[in-house]
Amino acid sequence: MSINDENAKAYVLSATVASELHAMTDVARQVSIIAKNARALAIRAGESVAGFRAITGFIEEISQFSSQRGEAIDQMATDVSRISVENIRMSDALARFNQAYNSDAKYKTSLRFRMEFLNDASEELLRGFRRSIRRLRTEIDEIGGQLRGIQLMVTSSRVEASGAGNFKEGLDSVADQLAKAYEIMNGHISKARSMMHNIRMEQL
Secondary structure, eight states, rough: OHHHHHHHHHHHHHHHHHHHHHHHHHHHHHHHHHHHHHHHHHHGGGGGGGGHHHHHHHHHHHHHHHHHHHHHHHHHHHHHHHHHHHHHHHHHHHHHHHHHHTTTOHHHHHHHHHHHHHHHHHHHHHHHHHHHHHHHHHHHHHHHHHHHHHHHHHHHHHHHHTGGGHHHHHHHHHHHHHHOOOOOOHHHHHHHHHTTTOGGGGGG
8 A cells, every 4th residue: 555545544534534523522411411411410419429429529520621622633633634635745746846857858967856746745745644643532532431430420420329318319310321422432532543553654
């Protein structure tokens, strides 16, 4: 596979990653609403669900982190797509200069200087691209780890609900909504992670 082919692949994959992360941040915002509703429920329930109030605060923190980091990573993925396009254009320009240089062009000296400049610029662009890929992979792994905290909150919510009396149904509903949100968000992150690891750094 040529460098251009691999850059084109990176462009498509990173653009798809951006889409997955955008969808994840939408769900993270919904989790924030779930947390606010859960907090209101905990206030009504009073001391019978005192432990649940702490849980709602943690849920809100995870939601805010996921939304903020998701937006930042979404931008990173968009930047990777942009750099991919720049790499393709740079590679095409170098190929044309090489073709002209090897065809005994009249102004070979000026062409050589331009080619050296383009080669240096291309190498710097490639180094930046690799750094962006590595950073994007790390950020995606980190947010995936944070999301696992929602699973713990689901379990804790169900434990609290078991002794909540008349409020048990409401707390169980919160746990169900959280479980569903985690499943969707984790699905988006898992797809994004898989796509990023399909970009072969050694080919770039």
